[in-house]
Amino acid sequence: MDDVEIPEYFICPISLHIMKDPVTAVTGITYDRESIEQWLLKRHNATCPVSKQPLPRDSELTPNNTLCRLIRAWCTANSPPDMDQVPTPKPPMSKFHFANLIRGLWLPNSQLEALQKLEALARENESNRKQMVEAGVTKPVISFVVACHRKEVTTGLAEALSIFFLIRSSLNQTKLVLIGNDEIIDALTWVLVCDLDHLDHSLTIKTHAISALKMLVQKANSSTLGRLKPDFFNRIIRYIKESNSQQGINAALQVMLDSCPSGRNRIMMVEAGAVSELIELEFSSAEKKTTELIFGILYHLCSCADGRAQFLSHAAGVAIVTKRILKVSPAADRRAMLILSLISKFSGTVGVVQEMLRVGAVAKLCMVIQADCESHLKDKAREILRTHSNAWKDSPCIDVHTLTSDKISRLTL
Known part of the structure; x- marks a missing residue:
């Protein structure tokens, strides 16, 4: 009965x-659980979509059992097209049930089964x-990953990392301190280079590991x-x-x-190539975010x-940074300009200055001055x-209109 009007209060x-x-x-306000949980998941301090009142992510969502029964009864009576999409909702899992499953993570004979059940439940909903x-x-999930590293076994690794990946947004809302055991970091970097070809979805497992590592380093x-x-950087x-x-x-x-503020870490990164x-x-990046991150790291390493020596030893170092200026984002522009500034100030040899001219860095700097930017x-x-105006102003590589005498006079003031 396509012409049956659905009661407005049945609609999310x-x-x-x-x-x-x-x-x-x-x-x-009443919502469908899945919809409101997704709404809250995407916002740390959300507002109610209807009332616009504050609605924190950790606020309680109370099952509306009366409305649920009315919807099911109406669907049965009117047989709308989406009747099969209104199943009887599962009762929410209790903390006691989760506590029992988590206890199983500490027992060798029940670990894998507990991991599989917890992963399935974690996939169901935010609650x-x-x-x-x-x-x-x-704690037991991370401890399991550490134990896999110690024993160099991979059974259960996919489930454990999947659980950690799925609960990461909930962890952001707690005061739980996960850092303190360097073995956690060692274990996660081990996963990154571990041979997992014998496991299904090996790429996903490593993506989960690097996501966990990112979270841990940010909290460190x-x-x-x-x-x-x-070895961490290698x-x-x-x-x-x-x-x-x-x-x-x-x-x-x-x-x-996130590791760059430490001078010791910068040295290790450079030594790792x-x-x-x-x-x-x-060269192969097509994403704005990737370029911004790369330029941020290169700035610290330069x-x-x-770091500057390694940057200049690469034939395309100055060229690739120059090429991206005014083409990616303001953040990329800021970082690219800082890289060129460090190269110019501390490594501005005759050869480097001529390289900047040859790859178009000088012309791009003049464009920045004329562009609508910060x-x-x-x-x-x-x-x-x-x-370096004295080395560049008379170069035949620069068009006569690029650096006019008026501009040069202002630059040298």
């Missing part, structure tokens, strides 16, 4: 479909994931970051070279960027002499041009 205000599992928010975190699932204190080992760079997951590559780049690998990656970028371009 978000999905605009008949509600399968109606729940009422603290604002008094399950939140209850898992509150029941203490994080300076002491933990100061204890990172050369494995990250190897993963970047071998991965074909853009999400995973970006997560790995974020890990490197990070500069050359990042330049090569930029702050040390060995004033501090223009100031940085003027500073670089002023530093």
Whole structure:
């Protein structure tokens, strides 16, 4: 009966479909559970979609059992086309049930079964994931990954990392401190380079591992970051070279960027060949975020002499940074200009200055001055041009209109 009018209060205000599992928010508005949980998942401090009142992610969603029964009865009586989409909702899992499953993670004979059940429940909805975190699932799951590393076994690894990946948004809302055991970081980087070809979805497993590592490094204190080992960066760079997951590559780049404030870490990255690998990656990159991350890391690495030397030893280093200016994003422009500034100021030999001219860096700096961009970028371009104006102003490689005498006079003031 396509012409049957569906009662308005049966319709979820978000999905605009008949509600399968109606729940009422603290604002008094009823939504389909899946729709409102997804709404809250995407916003750390959300507002109620209907009332626009504050609706924190951890606010209680109360099952509207009366409305659920009315919807099912109406569907049975009217047989709408989507009747089969309104099943009887499952009762919410109790914390006691999750606690029992989590206890199984500590028992060798029941670990795999417990991991499989917890992963399936975590995939169902945000409510399950939140209850898992509150029941203490994080520690035994991470401990399991560490144990896999120690024993060099992979059974159950996919399920454990999948659970951690699924509950990561709920972890962000807790005060749980996951850092403190360097073995966790060692175990996750081991997964990145581990031979997992015998497992299904090996790429997904490594993507989950690098996502977990990204989260842990972001939560790490300076002491933990100061204890990172050369193998850490060797494995990250190897993963970047071998991965074909853009999400995973970006997560790995974020890990490197978050590790850059430590001078010791920058030295280890350079020694691991990070500069050359990042330049090569930029050649194949088509994503704005990837370029921004690469340039952010290169800026930090070019702050040390060995990093600049490695950057300049790559035939395309200056060229690729120059090419991206004014073509990607303001963030990429800022980082690219900082890289060129460091090269110009600390490594501006005759050969480097001529290289900047040859690959079009000088012309691009003049374009920045004339472009509609941030004033501090223009100031940085003027500073670089002023530093080497004597070497560039008479070059036949620069069009006569590119650097007029008026511009040169302003640059040298």
